[in-house]
Amino acid sequence: MALNWLNRPYIRICLSVLAFFIVAALGVLAISWQTSQGLRRDTAASLAQSVRLVDMTLNNASTAADSVQHLVGQDCDQDVIQALRWEVARVPNVRTVNLYRGDTIYCTSLFGKKIDYVSTDKYAGETLLLMSGNPVTPGHPLIAYRRDIKGNGILIGVDGYFLHNILELLSTHAYLILQVGDQWMDSKGKIHQGEGWPDGTRMALASARYPYNMRLVIRNSDQWRYVFDYATVSLVLFPLVSIFIAFMTYMLLGRVGSPISTLKDALAKKQFVPFLQPVVDGTNHRLTGGEVLMRWQHPQSGLIPPYQFIPLAEESGLIVPMTRLMMAQVRDQFGPVAAQLPDNFHFGFNICAGHFKDLTLVEDCKAFLHAFKDKPVLLVLELTERELIESSEITHSLFSALRRMGVLIAMDDFGTGHSSLTYLQKFHIDILKIDQSFIGRIGTDALAGHIVDNVIDLAKRLQMVIVAEGIETQEQIDYLTPFHLDYFQGYFFGKPVPVTEFMEKWLQR
Ligand SMILES: Nc1nc2c(ncn2[C@@H]2O[C@@H]3COP(=O)(O)O[C@H]4[C@@H](O)[C@H](n5cnc6c(=O)[nH]c(N)nc65)O[C@@H]4COP(=O)(O)O[C@H]3[C@H]2O)c(=O)[nH]1
Numbered sequence: 001m002a003l004n005w006l007n008r009p010y011i012r013i014c015l016s017v018l019a020f021f022i023v024a025a026l027g028v029l030a031i032s033w034q035t036s037q038g039l040r041r042d043t044a045a046s047l048a049q050s051v052r053l054v055d056m057t058l059n060n061a062s063t064a065a066d067s068v069q070h071l072v073g074q075d076c077d078q079d080v081i082q083a084l085r086w087e088v089a090r091v092p093n094v095r096t097v098n099l100y101r102g103d104t105i106y107c108t109s110l111f112g113k114k115i116d117y118v119s120t121d122k123y124a125g126e127t128l129l130l131m132s133g134n135p136v137t138p139g140h141p142l143i144a145y146r147r148d149i150k151g152n153g154i155l156i157g158v159d160g161y162f163l164h165n166i167l168e169l170l171s172t173h174a175y176l177i178l179q180v181g182d183q184w185m186d187s188k189g190k191i192h193q194g195e196g197w198p199d200g201t202r203m204a205l206a207s208a209r210y211p212y213n214m215r216l217v218i219r220n221s222d223q224w225r226y227v228f229d230y231a232t233v234s235l236v237l238f239p240l241v242s243i244f245i246a247f248m249t250y251m252l253l254g255r256v257g258s259p260i261s262t263l264k265d266a267l268a269k270k271q272f273v274p275f276l277q278p279v280v281d282g283t284n285h286r287l288t289g290g291e292v293l294m295r296w297q298h299p300q301s302g303l304i305p306p307y308q309f310i311p312l313a314e315e316s317g318l319i320v321p322m323t324r325l326m327m328a329q330v331r332d333q334f335g336p337v338a339a340q341l342p343d344n345f346h347f348g349f350n351i352c353a354g355h356f357k358d359l360t361l362v363e364d365c366k367a368f369l370h371a372f373k374d375k376p377v378l379l380v381l382e383l384t385e386r387e388l389i390e391s392s393e394i395t396h397s398l399f400s401a402l403r404r405m406g407v408l409i410a411m412d413d414f415g416t417g418h419s420s421l422t423y424l425q426k427f428h429i430d431i432l433k434i435d436q437s438f439i440g441r442i443g444t445d446a447l448a449g450h451i452v453d454n455v456i457d458l459a460k461r462l463q464m465v466i467v468a469e470g471i472e473t474q475e476q477i478d479y480l481t482p483f484h485l486d487y488f489q490g491y492f493f494g495k496p497v498p499v500t501e502f503m504e505k506w507l508q509r
Contacts, residue, residue: 020246027238031231032223035324038174039226042103043216046170053166054178057093058128058210061145061156064091067146072099073152076107079333084109095142096134096157105155110136118155120146124181125211131160132191141189143180144444164189173226174216175200184215232434260316263309266296269320273297274326275496278506279348279467282485289346289378291489292326293496309396314387323349324360327368333499335371340507346378349409362401369405379405380431382412391426410467415455424462432459436470439490442479450480456483 020344027361064087071080076099084097088109099107105116111237123129129144133155141160147153167176167187171198175198178185200219201283208213227235254261266272276290313319329349347368381402389395402409410431411424415438438455441448459466460483470479471490497505 012250015253016246016250019249020242023242023245027234027242029239031227031234034234035227036223038230038401039218039223042226043174043203043218046172046174046176047203047214047216049503050166050170051205051207052177053170054214055207055209056211056434057158057162057166058143058145058207060091060093062147063159064088064094064097064156065145065147065154067091068097068099068154068444069147069149072142072149072154073101073217074099076113080107080252081112082107082118090482093158093162094156094161096155098155098157098317099152100155113152113495120148122181127211128180130178130180130183130185130191131157141185141191160189171216173222173229174203174218175222176214176216179213179215180211180367244399259312260318261283263313263316263318263322266298267325269319270325271297271299272322272325273498274330275498276330276502277496278494278502279346279489281494282466282468282480282487285488285493287342288344289348289380289485290502290506291348291350291382292330293321293350314354317354319352320354320360323351323355324364327364330499331368331371333503334377337503337507338372338375338377338502341377344378346380346408348380348382350412351381351383353383355385356389356395356398358394359401362398362405365402365405365407369407380408380410382410383427384412384417385431387425388417389427395427403428414459421462424464429464431465431467432462433467433469433489434459434485438467439470439476439480440472442476443473452479456480456485490502 029402041119041337043473061425067090071083074080080099084099084107087097087480088094098105098111100118103118103120104151105118106115108114120126120231123144124147127146129146132146133139134142141164143158143160143163145156145158147156163178164185164187167178167185167189170176171187176187177197182194184197186192197215197217198219200213200217200222202217204213204215207214274292275295276292278287279289279291280286281288294306295305296312298304310319313322327349330349334341361381365381368379370377382505383389399409408430409427410433411429412433414432414436416435434455438452442452443449456466466484467487468485469489471477471480471488471492473492476490477492478486488504494505
């Protein structure tokens with residue numbers, strides 16, 4: 001019961017929403033950790049790969065330089081020009097091969113003899129220069145490779161197309177650039193000067209062979225693109241898992257948190273079953289009826305006695321449908337074998353104040369008696385003295401309707417409560433059931449015997465049918481016999497048993 005508050009709708013909704021956000025947050029954390037690790041790994045691999053590919057491209061320039069190195073300082077005759085052109089044709093990625101003296105180019109593969117100025121001081125590490133184009137192909141980027149041999153040397157133009165292809169291919173999840181000195185090329189092949197890279201996490205790798213760096217920037221947009229590309233399943237799965245967990249939380253709180261919901265569930269599954277205890281004639285001890293006592297046939301805990309669930313059932317109002325279930329089960333099981341019941345057999349059902357709120361009780365009693373139309377039985381409704389029924393218009397019309405049908409009313413646990421004579425008369429009580437606590441005192445001491453005598457005496461004066469409950473010993477029977485009570489009930493005659501056992505033991509064949 002202490003956990004009942006968990007069952008309140010808004011608490012259940014709040015906790016379910018909380019469960020949703022906790023699982024979703026864990027999911028977001030897991031996805032972002034997983035993808036950021038993956039992204040770092042992939043971009044580091046791209047960086048290393050880009051350096052390898054740019055090195056390979058520049059190696060071609062170096063190979064071409066090796067081949068024409070012996071021509072450095074020679075005059076620019078046809079053989080030299082031919083040799084330079086031969087390298088352009090032979091070596092991949094190489095666009096031009098030129099010879100220079102000091103700061104002047106004097107022999108080129110493209111134009112043969114040509115005088116042009118070369119700004120040797122702009123070369124990074126005296127080896128590489130990024131250019132956005134040359135006079136022949138302006139706007140077409142290239143990288144110049146220089147090999148200097150004591151003031152003279154070779155300049156090789158490497159096509160920027162290959163380089164920006166490398167950048168483009170390897171920059172799927174980051175902004176990748178090739179940096180030479182203070183110039184850099186982006187993946188579109190555009191040459192920039194100075195800083196100006198986008199914001200984000202930066203990584204860099206320098207070539208071991210040539211004076212350039214590959215740099216990359218992981219932008220926020222890259223992170224998201226990576227998440228959508230590589231964590232699609234998790235992105236779909238985590239919200240679904242979160243919704244499932246929230247749903248389960250809601251359902252479990254509904255069950256675990258509330259014993260009332262557990263009772264409701266048990267009622268829907270018809271786990272409440274009737275047990276019957278015989279009621280015998282006070283003189284000849286022959287079977288005259290049976291009291292229907294409810295048991296909970298729990299799938300895990302086994303048979304649960306009424307004191308563990310009846311109070312909550314009464315408090316929650318569930319006792320009404322539970323009793324209706326008892327009546328229906330007894331009706332359906334005994335109806336077909338009614339012929340085997342002794343004449344005027346009575347069925348006693350425990351009824352609490354909650355039943356007297358509307359007229360469905362009348363309908364239930366009518367249906368019950370109808371099932372025994374070929375071999376009529378008596379129906380006794382037992383009201384406990386501890387919980388008195390309030391007198392109202394509806395209770396009076398209910399009692400009148402019940403009386404018209406021949407239903408008998410018994411006052412259970414007589415002697416323990418506070419029912420007055422007026423009360424007993426107002427509700428037309430037919431039967432008094434002397435509480436077992438009085439019967440249990442028989443033979444214990446002289447004072448106890450005195451109290452029992454008085455209760456029996458009071459019951460007799462009220463001139464009602466009397467039942468002595470809780471008879472367990474022969475001594476109690478011997479004590480009660482001279483009082484000529486109408487009925488006896490107790491373990492001495494029989495304990496409450498399941499319907500089938502009751503039928504086997506007590507019904508005539
Ligand atoms: N020690 C001892 N006990 C004996 C003896 N003879 C009978 N009893 C027990 O006394 C109780 C008699 O029922 P109750 O006074 O109506 O008291 C019932 C009744 O108030 C309530 N109850 C049981 N079934 C229902 C039901 O269907 N509806 C409602 N509203 N209450 C029920 O639970 C109470 C307890 O039921 P049970 O545990 O079945 O306990 C039963 C029965 O097993 C005996 O010789 N010695």
